[in-house]
Amino acid sequence: MNIRAIASRPWIWGFAAAVLVWLVILTVSGQGGGQTVSLALSLAPYLVVVGLGQMLVITAGPGNIDVSVAPIISLAGFVSVGVAASSGSATVGVLAGIGVGVLIAVISTVAILGLSVPPIIATLAAGLVASSVTLTIATGFTAIPDPGLRQLLNVRPAGVPILAVAVAVLTGLIVLLLRRTVYGRSLIAVGQNRRAAERAGIPVARVIATTYLVSGALAGLTGALLAAYIAPSADLGTRYLLDSVAVVVIGGTLISGGRAVPVGVWGAGLFFILLDGLVNLVGWSTAAQNLLKGGLVLFVLFLAGGGDRAGGTASRFRRRPRTAAATTTTTGDNTHG
Amino acid sequence: MHVENLPAASSQDPSQGPSETPPGADRGPRAGRPVVVAKGVTKTYGRTRALNGVDLEVRAGEVLGLVGHNGAGKSTLMRVLAGLESCDDGAVLVHGKEVSGEAGPRAADFRAVRMAYQETSLCPDLTIAENIWVSSRHCLPRMRWRRAASDAVRGRLDEMFPGHGVTPRDRVEDLSLAQRQMVEITRASLVDRLDLLILDEPTESLGPDAARSLYDYVRRLTAAGTAVLLISHRIREVLSVADRVAVLRDGAVTAERFAEGLGEQDVLTLMGAHVAVPSERERAAAAHAAEGAAERPVVAELRGATGPGLREVSLRVGAGEVVGLAGLAGQGQQEVLERLWRPVRRDTKVLGTRAYVPGDRQRSGVLPLWSVAENLIVTAMRGLAKQGIRRPAEERAAVGDWVERLAIRGGADAGITELSGGNQQKVIVARAFASTAELVLLDDPFRGVDVHTKTDLYGLIRQEAAQGRSVVWYSSENAEMAHCDRVYVFRAGRVVAELVGEEISEERIIAVSFAESESDGEQSNE
Numbered sequence: 001m002n003i004r005a006i007a008s009r010p011w012i013w014g015f016a017a018a019v020l021v022w023l024v025i026l027t028v029s030g031q032g033g034g035q036t037v038s039l040a041l042s043l044a045p046y047l048v049v050v051g052l053g054q055m056l057v058i059t060a061g062p063g064n065i066d067v068s069v070a071p072i073i074s075l076a077g078f079v080s081v082g083v084a085a086s087s088g089s090a091t092v093g094v095l096a097g098i099g100v101g102v103l104i105a106v107i108s109t110v111a112i113l114g115l116s117v118p119p120i121i122a123t124l125a126a127g128l129v130a131s132s133v134t135l136t137i138a139t140g141f142t143a144i145p146d147p148g149l150r151q152l153l154n155v156r157p158a159g160v161p162i163l164a165v166a167v168a169v170l171t172g173l174i175v176l177l178l179r180r181t182v183y184g185r186s187l188i189a190v191g192q193n194r195r196a197a198e199r200a201g202i203p204v205a206r207v208i209a210t211t212y213l214v215s216g217a218l219a220g221l222t223g224a225l226l227a228a229y230i231a232p233s234a235d236l237g238t239r240y241l242l243d244s245v246a247v248v249v250i251g252g253t254l255i256s257g258g259r260a261v262p263v264g265v266w267g268a269g270l271f272f273i274l275l276d277g278l279v280n281l282v283g284w285s286t287a288a289q290n291l292l293k294g295g296l297v298l299f300v301l302f303l304a305g306g307g308d309r310a311g312g313t314a315s316r317f318r319r320r321p322r323t324a325a326a327t328t329t330t331t332g333d334n335t336h337g
Numbered sequence: 338m339h340v341e342n343l344p345a346a347s348s349q350d351p352s353q354g355p356s357e358t359p360p361g362a363d364r365g366p367r368a369g370r371p372v373v374v375a376k377g378v379t380k381t382y383g384r385t386r387a388l389n390g391v392d393l394e395v396r397a398g399e400v401l402g403l404v405g406h407n408g409a410g411k412s413t414l415m416r417v418l419a420g421l422e423s424c425d426d427g428a429v430l431v432h433g434k435e436v437s438g439e440a441g442p443r444a445a446d447f448r449a450v451r452m453a454y455q456e457t458s459l460c461p462d463l464t465i466a467e468n469i470w471v472s473s474r475h476c477l478p479r480m481r482w483r484r485a486a487s488d489a490v491r492g493r494l495d496e497m498f499p500g501h502g503v504t505p506r507d508r509v510e511d512l513s514l515a516q517r518q519m520v521e522i523t524r525a526s527l528v529d530r531l532d533l534l535i536l537d538e539p540t541e542s543l544g545p546d547a548a549r550s551l552y553d554y555v556r557r558l559t560a561a562g563t564a565v566l567l568i569s570h571r572i573r574e575v576l577s578v579a580d581r582v583a584v585l586r587d588g589a590v591t592a593e594r595f596a597e598g599l600g601e602q603d604v605l606t607l608m609g610a611h612v613a614v615p616s617e618r619e620r621a622a623a624a625h626a627a628e629g630a631a632e633r634p635v636v637a638e639l640r641g642a643t644g645p646g647l648r649e650v651s652l653r654v655g656a657g658e659v660v661g662l663a664g665l666a667g668q669g670q671q672e673v674l675e676r677l678w679r680p681v682r683r684d685t686k687v688l689g690t691r692a693y694v695p696g697d698r699q700r701s702g703v704l705p706l707w708s709v710a711e712n713l714i715v716t717a718m719r720g721l722a723k724q725g726i727r728r729p730a731e732e733r734a735a736v737g738d739w740v741e742r743l744a745i746r747g748g749a750d751a752g753i754t755e756l757s758g759g760n761q762q763k764v765i766v767a768r769a770f771a772s773t774a775e776l777v778l779l780d781d782p783f784r785g786v787d788v789h790t791k792t793d794l795y796g797l798i799r800q801e802a803a804q805g806r807s808v809v810w811y812s813s814e815n816a817e818m819a820h821c822d823r824v825y826v827f828r829a830g831r832v833v834a835e836l837v838g839e840e841i842s843e844e845r846i847i848a849v850s851f852a853e854s855e856s857d858g859e860q861s862n863e
Contacts, residue, residue, distance in 0.1 A: 180729075182722045188706075189715050195701040199678075199693045200768060201716045258706045 010252025014267025017250070021274040028281055036277065038159040044269040045167035046226050047243055051251070051265040052174050053218030054244040056211045057119075061191040061257035064119050066212065068108055068127035069219040069244050072101045073237025075130045076223025078137045081232045085143035093146060094224040101220020102213055104130045109209045123212075138234050149228040163225070174262045187211060191257030242290070243272055246297045255301060369397030372533045372564045373418050373450060377427035380413055382755065387413040389588035390427065395533055400555060400565045402579030402596065404572060404604060409787070410588040411568050412455075412758070415535050418566070420447030432532075448475075449532035453525035453539055455568075456699055457517050459509045465490055465520050466505040469527060476529040493523045497554045498547050514542040514697075515666065522551065526558075534558065535566045540574060541784055544665060552578050570787065572604045584608055605788065633658060635688075636776050636807045637677055642684040646672040648830040654776065654809055659802045661821035662811040663846045669830035670811040674778045677809060689775035692716060694766050696781035702765040703753055710736040710749040712764050717771040739767040743793060759790045766794055770801055777801070779810040783817065795820045815843045 022040075026033045050069050057066040076097035084093025104126050111122035155162050178184035186207045189197040198204045219237075226236055249255055250271065251264025272293070279289045371394045380388040387410045395401050395418075405411050416422045417429060420436070428435050436446040459468045469486040470477055477485050487505035494501050498519045503512060512520065522539055536555075540548040555565050555578060569575050575582060576596050584592040584607045592607045633655025642650045646669050654660050654677075662670040680687040695701040704712050714721075714732045721731045740749050743763045747756050753764060762782060769777050779798075783791050798808055798820065810821060818824045824841050826834040826849045834849040 180727050182719055182725045182727060185711075185715065185718060185727065189704050192704040192706050193701070196695070196704055197715075199695045199701045200704075201692060201719065201772065201774075254706075258704075 011261050011264030011267050014247075014251050014264050014269075014271050016267075018267055018271040018274055021271060021278055025274065025278050025281060028278070034159060036274070038156060038161070040270055040273045040277065041159075041164040042154075042156065042161040043273045044266070045161070045163045046222050046229070047240065047247060047269040047272060048167050048171065048265050049225075050219050050222040050240050050244045051247040051269060052171065052262060053215030055248045055251070055253050055260050055262065055265055056174075056187065057215045058245075058248050058253055058255060059187055059191045059257050059260040060208055060211050061194055064191075064208070064211075064257065065245065066105075066108070066123045066215045066219075067120060067241060068104055068123040068130060069215065069222075070237040070239075070241035071127040071130035071134065072104050072216060072219040073223035073226060073240055074232075074234055075104070075134045075137075076100050076220040077227030077232040077236045078134060078141060080224035081145050081227050082137065082141070082143050084146045084149070084228075090146040090149040090228070093228075094149075094221065097224025097227075098217050098220040101216040101218070101223065103216075104220075105213045105216025108216070109212045112212065113205050113209060119212075134234055138232075141232065145228040145231060149225075153225065153229045168266070171262050171266060178260055178262065183207065183210060188258055188260065191254075191259070193258075242293060242297075246293060247272060249297055250300050369399055369562070369564070371396050371430075372432065374430040374433075375414070375418060375427065376430070378414070378417055378424040378429065379426035380410075380417060380422070380424050382413075387588055388417070388424070391585070391588070391590055393418075393583060393590055395564045395566055397532070397564050398559050398562045399580040400559055400567055400578055402575035402582040403566060403568045403585060404570075404575055404582060404608060405585035405787070409585045411585055412537065414585065415452060415537055415566070415568065418533075419450050419452040419535055420444065421452075449528070449530045450535070451525040451528055451531060451533070452535035453522040453537060455538040455541065457521040459517060459521055459524065461510040462508065464506050464508050465503060468509060468520070469505075469524060472524050473527050489527055490520075490523055493527055494519065497523055497526070498550055500546075513667065515544060515547065518542045519547060531558075531563050533564045533566060535568075537568045538570065539567070540569065540571065542666065548574070572601050576601065576604065608788065635686075637680075637687040637809070638685070639673065639676060640684050640686070642673075642676060642682070644672070644682070646830050647676075650830070650832055652825050652832065652835075654807050656775075656807055657802050657805045658823065659798060659808045659810060659821045661818040661824035661841070662809065662827060663815060663818045663824050664827035664833075664849075666813045668827040670827050671780060672830070673827075674780050674809065674811055677776070678778055687776065690773065691776045691778060692769035692772045692774035694769045694777065694779045694782040696784050698758070698761055698765055703761055705754050707753060708749065709740065709745060709747060709751050709753055709756065709764055712753045713739055713749075713767050713771060716768050717773070720773045735771055739771050743767055743797070759786045762786050763790060763794070766797070770797065770806075774806075776807045776809065779808060779812075781811050781813050784813065791817075815846045818846060819843070 018040075022033070022036060025036055029036075050073065054066055054069060057064050079100045080093040080097030082093075083096035084090050087093070107126040107129060108119070108123045111117040111125060112119050115122075117125075153161070153163050176184075178188065186197070186202045187210075189200065189202055190204050190207050194204060219240075222240070223237060230236070247265050247268035250268035251266075252261040253259060253264060275292070276289065279292065284292075373395045375391050375393045378388050378391040379386075389410075391410070391414055393401075393414070403411055403414070413422070417424050420429075420431075430436065431446055431450065434446070458472075459465075460471060463471070466483050466486040469490045470482055473486070473489075474482070490505050494503065501516065501519050503516050503520065509517060509520065518539065518541070522536065525536075526534060534555075539551060543551065552574075555567070559565055559580075567575060567579055576599055579596045582594050582596050582599060582604060583590050584594075584604070586608065594603075594607075635653055636656050636658075637654040639650050639652050648669075650669065650673060652660070652673070662673055664670065674693075676682065676685045677687055678691060678693050704715065707715075710733075713736050717735055718727055718732060721728050721735070736749050739745075743766070745756070745763050745767070746760050753761060756764070766782060783794065786794075795817070798810070802808055802822075810817075812818060818841055821841060822838070824836045824846065825832045826836065826846055828849075836845060836849075
């Protein structure tokens, strides 16, 4: 295993970190290794679903980020529980959650493509709309989550939650989407070089619109499931803003776009959930937890910043890749000689 | 080593004195002492062997022209001579002192060697003055450096390119390609001590006037004892400026001649090129095609298009026709391509699908993280796919075909950035032609591509046209227009002439393009 092999499989790091944290938990608590894994597997899927959406958005290239995922999760939680209660069908409830996510994403998309608002501002604004609606619904909200769905989310044959299996399948589908479909390839092309993608005949606007809508739908799905699993609340989604970006970055997806690593979202998601567990075990406060996570994200970006396309603009005018190649050769020579 | 030295460098310039050297007067052998010497320099990148034992000597006070195909190793050699990269084997000597140590080249040894890059090294978000600081900060004062840099760059720009139309406070991003190139050359020349100036394709984006004043400046520099290394595909230009010419082929210098008495044909033969003159048969076919043009079904049409950069432009593209857009750079040709690429206005009518080959491959061509195959198929993928699902087998077959047909070095699985510029351009061209598009738009795509590759691609264009594809081709190189069925010549956003078949010739295009301006532009515009 040389460096190049690891560099071509960037998702390894997330899993490696997850295993490391798991071992630390094992030593600290001294019991129940399997139980910890099972618990992590029942919490991670929510983070993975929203993370996959965020990953697609970040892959669309520099500047693309969806900060509306957190408010969408909270809103979708209320909407799905409310709709499920009034219609009597949990499926309709989940669909309503997805629908409301798409609806909020439509606002972002119109702002980004129609009004040329930078994505971070557009999704922030759309998120504010979602928050206001959430607050309106939350006052006097009495419906309770569908017990059937809650039970389903808690089913763990042989310790493996079926939701984890379902989300693993979803991850597989996203991998196929990126590799085997025209949309997936177009998204990666747009993320690498938007101008070149446009000249190559890719409908850039359509690709970007689809991406934000998918991200909104996945956030809505997360909200619907999470509300059934825990309970709807106004800050249901709050922690998922930082976490969704973090798992994407730690998972090996390029923050500058053009390279998506769906499997890495799983590794990083498990790592984050286990890290939460460890920090709780040790007795750290929430503030300290957030400090730790923020630091981790910066650290990973720092590590990733050295290679590839950290300076996207500069590389367009200078032959960065060549220089990089030359550096690797020289270091190689030094180690051999 | 201070700011006074910056303008001082230009004041010691002989142009200020009475001894202005008449162009070409003192051409021929001049034995200055060697400034930079390469001895058996070898360099490999991954699987590619870029340099294979290069021996080269650049002497003080001479202009050495360096010619060769893209992929012959010119750019790599330049980077080694400028101290940007170390060589795997062999040695580089600056003023007789070996400087290619184990630890790689040190900047201090190469301080007096400066290079103007083909794809400029300027930071797009900074102003011109700030860019000067970036590259020449060791000769600028710590305080008030902005003023010093502005004065220096303004003075040098006025001297090198009168009428350049930029101010030191302009952001590089807002400059045209030609202006960027002027600033890049000026940047390279601004230093307290200049022993060797390397110019990599300096005139690719420059107009004839700017090119002429640049070469005037080069002659003054060499008269003052500086060596200049000139790399260009424009062989006539090299011959008219250089004292000696070195031919680089497959990573080694295969010939070194005095420029005097050397003809363009001789150089091309030394480079091992097939000369890109259309054969009689091709000519006849083109003429025949032109006759039939009237009956061809129209694929695209502009009717009195007016807008930014365009005034009352009417043109028509028939099926299977190669239509050229000629004239000086920036006269409205690219605006026409833009209209045809995105036909949103009512004055533009385009039937059928389109593909686009950009000229600025770094900015709007290459998808840097992908392999050759992925870059090549990205356009065709849409047509091959069924219900949005890709069909890998068909894609692989198409990629294999094109890699073989255009002899793309490195093969389908190489990373696109591992390839030389010419081969990257082949991939971008193949990307457009691999699609099913009925109309292919070429935006000066062969800028900086070697003769050999060009010949291949010209052949490709004619073949594709024969199969019924239409091509609209903007080129800044008038000689290329001979491969078109019909040529529209542009000046100031208007079509000033339409040439058909036999009428298409370099001389004719130049004559029409310059009808209103001065007429001695041929000299430097090839």
